[in-house]
Amino acid sequence: MFRRMAIGIVAAATMIPLLASAQSPARPTSGQKVVLITGATSGLGREVAVRLAAGGAHVIAHGRDTSRGREVVDEITKAGKGSARFYAADLSSNADIRRFATAILADYQRLDVLVNNAGIGTVPAEREVTKEGIESRMQVNYLSGVLLTRLLLPRLLSSAPSRVVNVSSLSASPINFDDVMMEQGFSGGRAYGQSKLSQVMFTIDLAAELEGKGVTVNALHPATMMPTGMVLRTGRPARSTIDEGARAVLHLIQDAGVGTGQFYVGETLGRANAQAYDVDARARLKRLSEQLVGIR
Numbered sequence: 001m002f003r004r005m006a007i008g009i010v011a012a013a014t015m016i017p018l019l020a021s022a023q024s025p026a027r028p029t030s031g032q033k034v035v036l037i038t039g040a041t042s043g044l045g046r047e048v049a050v051r052l053a054a055g056g057a058h059v060i061a062h063g064r065d066t067s068r069g070r071e072v073v074d075e076i077t078k079a080g081k082g083s084a085r086f087y088a089a090d091l092s093s094n095a096d097i098r099r100f101a102t103a104i105l106a107d108y109q110r111l112d113v114l115v116n117n118a119g120i121g122t123v124p125a126e127r128e129v130t131k132e133g134i135e136s137r138m139q140v141n142y143l144s145g146v147l148l149t150r151l152l153l154p155r156l157l158s159s160a161p162s163r164v165v166n167v168s169s170l171s172a173s174p175i176n177f178d179d180v181m182m183e184q185g186f187s188g189g190r191a192y193g194q195s196k197l198s199q200v201m202f203t204i205d206l207a208a209e210l211e212g213k214g215v216t217v218n219a220l221h222p223a224t225m226m227p228t229g230m231v232l233r234t235g236r237p238a239r240s241t242i243d244e245g246a247r248a249v250l251h252l253i254q255d256a257g258v259g260t261g262q263f264y265v266g267e268t269l270g271r272a273n274a275q276a277y278d279v280d281a282r283a284r285l286k287r288l289s290e291q292l293v294g295i296r
């Protein structure tokens with residue numbers, strides 16, 4: 001797919017202090033694939049960023065932690081293949097996501113792949129709510145991807161063929177529409193699970209909406225219990241490697257035969273929780289999500 005992509009020209013950088021500050025002057029060169037990865041400061045996202053750059057891509061690395069963001073960019077720059085810039089944005093804030101997207105649209109005339117990877121795991125066990133009153137895992141793991149994808153869609157469409165990859169999980173569990181903000185009987189595992197299933201539901205709907213427009217949308221469970229930040233915080237032992245997860249994400253980014261609207265387990269086609277295939281549940285989630293992030 002890399003070779004088939006048209007050539008892009010990058011506009012002058014727009015610096016938005018603090019929220020979306022690109023610390024590296026790197027720009028994509030003619031014909032270089034541009035990939036945005038959220039949560040590229042740690043774990044899976046970081047590994048995918050480094051590997052994509054090693055394959056020659058320009059990586060827009062996102063995260064919150066500016067010093068770790070700079071480290072990723074430095075590592076990529078020192079390796080001498082590909083290039084990267086870091087943007088900081090807090091995905092728990094819809095205002096911050098909007099500023100981030102505005103910066104990307106101003107700085108990049110091309111976007112070949114968006115990987116919605118950033119997330120909060122099952123720890124902490126306590127319920128947390130964003131400033132906008134949304135349960136945190138639902139916001140960071142799912143709603144942020146909805147808003148960011150919608151805002152960046154014009155660039156993905158004009159760069160087609162392009163791809164959206166949503167990093168979900170097999171830990172997905174059904175949404176209780178009577179208590180989506182999980183005010184009763186909260187558990188970190190259930191909050192994580194409902195946010196992850198929501199990503200799959202979003203994937204199926206968006207893929208159908210974009211059918212024939214050159215933008216494919218897929219979700220995946222990368223690997224089980226990789227030794228990343230969110231897993232290490234649980235105190236439980238790892239059961240797979242970051243290498244396995246990174247290969248699964250790269251498969252969805254690069255392989256010609258992955259299709260669209262699918263849920264992969266590793267590099268194999270899989271099946272998500274039954275609620276993901278319930279048309280009414282997806283319509284309900286879509287309405288609620290658009291209301292929560294303030295889009296039509």
Ligand SMILES: NC(=O)c1ccc[n+]([C@@H]2O[C@H](COP(=O)([O-])OP(=O)(O)OC[C@H]3O[C@@H](n4cnc5c(N)ncnc54)[C@H](OP(=O)(O)O)[C@@H]3O)[C@@H](O)[C@H]2O)c1
Pocket residue numbers: 038039040041042043044045062063064065066068089090091092116117118119120140167168169170221222223224225226227228229230231
């Ligand atoms: N690890 C596994 O075994 C496993 C299994 C299935 C699925 N997954 C999925 O893989 C993805 C990557 O997770 P990981 O395992 O690599 O975990 P990780 O090492 O903890 O990385 C999480 C990333 O998300 C970012 N992030 C968290 N909260 C954020 C916020 N409010 N705003 C912006 N960025 C935020 C972090 O950025 P900062 O550090 O800069 O804050 C970090 O880069 C997640 O979607 C996860 O659900 C992981």
